[in-house]
Each structure stands twice: as structure tokens, then as C-alpha cells.
Amino acid sequence: MDFSLKTDTAGDILWTTAKCAVVIGAGSVSACVVGQCVCSVTRYLMRNREYKDLAPRKGVMPFVRAFAAREGKDKGLDGLLEDWRDPEHPDQFLEVVDVGPDFEGRRVVGVNQPAAIAEVLADPDKYPKSPFYETLVEMVGHGLVTSSGALWQRQRKLLTPLFHFSTLKAVHKFMTRNADRLVQQLQDKAAKSTDGTTIGKHDISALTLRVMCDAAFARCEFDVDWLVWAWEKVNGYPMFWMGRHLLGHAWMYVPLPSGLGVQILVKRMRRRIINEIARRRAAGSVDVRGEEAKDLLDELLAVGNMPDKQIVDEALTFLVAxxxxxxxxxxWTLYFLSKHPDVQGKVQSEIDDLGGRPITFDELPKLEYLRCVLKEVMRVRPIVPFVDRLLKEPLTVNGITLPKGTIVWLNFMAVQNDARYWPAPSVFRPERWMEGTEGTSQPMAHSDAFLPFSAGPRNCIGQKFAMQEAQVIISSLLRSFSVSLDGKDRVMPLLSLTVAPANLALRVTKRDA
Ligand code: HEM
Known part of the structure; x- marks a missing residue:
């Protein structure tokens, strides 16, 4: 860069000022990074001897691998899991594993023991959520996922009834309507080709986003299509914010242009929801229970005494969670069904027995085998592979005491694939869930070894909603179609906030074809 000061025109002055601003900006960011690194390394080294009982870890930064699935080079999350296997018993996992420091120099330790996991999850005061969750605050404020202490306790109590029978029955129509719309689109596409059509991760993601937006905001005056569009733009950004957070607090304040664009969109979303709340309050439609058109926003308004900002935080939390x-x-379920055509056939028979029309809410309990399939998918491939907590009190696991201040990764993925708790854990076998079936009943050795929705007071509030929606979508698709892998199996587990099947492409063929 040329820094000679030419002041003959106003343009030159402006240009020189801009160059100086870039240099000063870059200098400040570099200073932040260096400062952050020095603080983190110092903190790490000072506390290192408190972890002397931990076995040496593999690699420098094992957890970076979890976020990198590169075809042919890295197995993504599965690579990390391989590192945690017990070398003496390869079908089991080590109970305590050193993951290394995070970017702020705190020690991260993987805990793979059901009893210790249960102990931590049972007490959110002693073992609260880790600071990683703060990264979501920018997007969803202090809703259920990100709040803690008295606020969380009050909100959890108020919101639990929202996921009871009557609401689930009321939102069923949003699930069937949108699933049937996707089936219709696939049928139209398939009609133009002799060998069916394809479906990928994006199609399913668009569908579940639409269901969630309808369930939460169907009665809004603003255009739900706009919300779906805006959310798709914002959706990838928790990872962006998390990345910045991982690099230390200072980075949260670096105004990167793409981040600013997303922040503006989030503000616009919040403003529209606030206006809608004002509209509904003014219309006096606060208590609308029992109305056909009610949505989750109505339910949130009906709870009473909840400030408008809190309602917005909770509504956006439902979208993100x-x-x-x-x-x-x-x-993942469609993927496993493609790999196991016999299981797919059994699911289709169960659906056909219900008469070849969209499944009603009351018929859901009849999809027993499909529920076993969903559980088996979540066992082998948990959607949330681990959750992290900050130890405010020491925790002893397998004779090793982890000190206060440690971040623990409670590793659902490991315990759900450990041979001590699951016979033949790597075999995908939905029948293991069918209690009482002679010869196939395999009760769990440990009741805490299946945690797809976590456990304890902070378990998933939306688990019944999720199971219902998955049953509706899968039954709608498999009523009309069969799914198979489209070419070579290139699917890999990729971790962002949850675990997605990267490279998923499935061929969809009409069943009567
Ligand atoms: C297959 C789908 C789902 C899975 C695997 C799942 C899993 C989880 C897990 C593991 C947690 C605990 C997170 C932690 O402690 O860090 C959680 C919490 C939560 N989930 Fe879900 N979830 C699913 C669907 C849903 C749905 C459909 C909703 C809402 C409509 C929802 C709303 C929430 C909320 C609000 C929390 C926070 C609860 C609290 O802290 O009190 N989830 N979920």
C-alpha cells in the first residue's frame, strides 16, 4: 500500500483516510487475537496440573475434527468417536476423555458414563449450560434454551402445557398439510421422468421449517412466506456466531459485514412478531384456546403475564430448536430406510394398514414399528450427539475428579453405541425396541443409556412434537413412494448445532410404478 500523503484533492484525502482505517482496524483485530491467545494459553497452563489424572489425549485439538467432514479424508464426527474407543475393548468407549482446551483456555472433557451424565443433567444449578449457549442469545434472546436460573424455571413451568395433548392435536394439520404438499410436488416431478425423482436434505429442511413457522405463526397478518425466507438466510449463522465466540469474547464485537446483514434480518423478524402481538392483544384475542386456527403464538399470549420480548424470544427459540x-x-431416517429395504417394507405395510390416507392424530399410536425405527435411528445417529455443561462443583467420574470450571461434553453418541449397554450396537435393528417380542427383546442394561432428547429438568420440551412430525412426514412420503440411495453412498455426519447427513441424495420412486 502507498501511504504517501497526497492532499491535492478531497478524493485523495478520503482514500488515504480509508487506507489508514483499514490498517488501524486490522491492527486492532490482530492485537485482539494475540491478546486472546496469550490469555487463553496462560489460563490453560496455569490449570494444567489439576488434570494430571486424565489420560493423554490423541491429537492437538480433537474437537476441530468433529466440524470437518471432508470426503475421503476425514470421517467428521465419526472420526472423533473412533478416537474415544477403549483400545482394550474396541466396542466400548473410554468413560473420561480429554478433549483439550477451548479457545478461551478452559479444559473440555468428554464424559461417556451414563451415571455421571445423569448426575450432571439432574442438577442445572450445580452444572449449568456452558458459555457456548450464549452465542445463540444474539439470535433468540433469552428463551428456554439460552436462559438459566429463576427465569428458566419460571418459563419452563409456563411453557410445559404448550406441548400437551390439545396443542399437539391442533398443530397436526400443519404437519399433514405441508407433508402432503411435498408429496404432491414429488409426484409432479416424478410424472415427468421414468425413474422417479430425487429428494435431499434441503427439501426436508424446507418442509420442517414451514411446519414450524405455520405452527408458531399461522394466524399472523405478516406473510409467513417472508419469515420462512428470512429464517433460511439466518439459519446458518448460529455457527458463525459460535465460531466467533470460540475465538474469544473480543471477536463477538468485530462487525463482519455478513454478520451485520443477519443481525438486521433478525431485528426485522422480531419487529414483525412484536407488531403481531400488539395486533392480537388489541383485537382482544388473547384467550383463543379451542379455536381451529390457533397457533403457538396464541398459546404464548394465553399463558398470561409474559412480557412481549419474552414471547418473541420463546417463539424464535421454538424455530431454532x-x-x-x-x-x-x-x-437420517430416510437414509437408514434406504439402506435397509426390509425395514422400509415393514414401515410401508404398517402405513398401508391404516387405509392409504393421511394419518390422523388419533391414529399415531398405531405406527408402533415406525416409532421403533425412529428410536433406533436416534440411538445409532443421535441428532444432538452431546450437550455441554460448565462444572460449578467438582465431578468425579470413574475415580477421576474434574475440577470446578471444567466444560464437560456429555457424550450421548458414545453411550448409545457402547456394547456395555447395547448388544451389537453397530447393528441397525429397530426390533430391539419391541418389548416382549420373543427372541428380540433386548432391554437396556442402563436406563440412562438412551438420551436423544437429553434428560433431567432441561430435557427437550418439544420431543413429542418432533416424534409426531417425523411420523407424519415419513408416513406421507412412504405411502406414495419408496426411497433408495441415489448412486454411491457418500453420506457423512456433519456437526453444526445438530448432526446433519451431508451429501444426502435419495431416489424417490412411485410405489405403484
Ligand atoms: C428430533 C428432534 C429434536 C431433538 C433430537 C431435540 C433434542 C434436544 C436436546 C438434546 C435438548 C437438550 C439441549 C441441552 O441441554 O443443551 C433439547 C432442548 C430443547 N428442545 Fe429439543 N429436540 C428436538 C425437537 C424439538 C422441537 C420440535 C422443539 C420445539 C417445538 C424443541 C424445543 C426444545 C427446547 C425449547 C429446548 C430447551 C429446553 C430447556 O432447556 O428447558 N425441540 N432438545
């Missing part, structure tokens, strides 16, 4: 998770469950 309920859309990608369910989309990944449906996508």
Missing part, C-alpha cells in the same frame, strides 16, 4: 433437529431426524 424445533426445525433443523426434526429435519435431521427425518433425513
Amino acid at each position: 424445533g426445525h433443523e433437529t426434526t429435519s435431521n431426524l427425518v433425513s
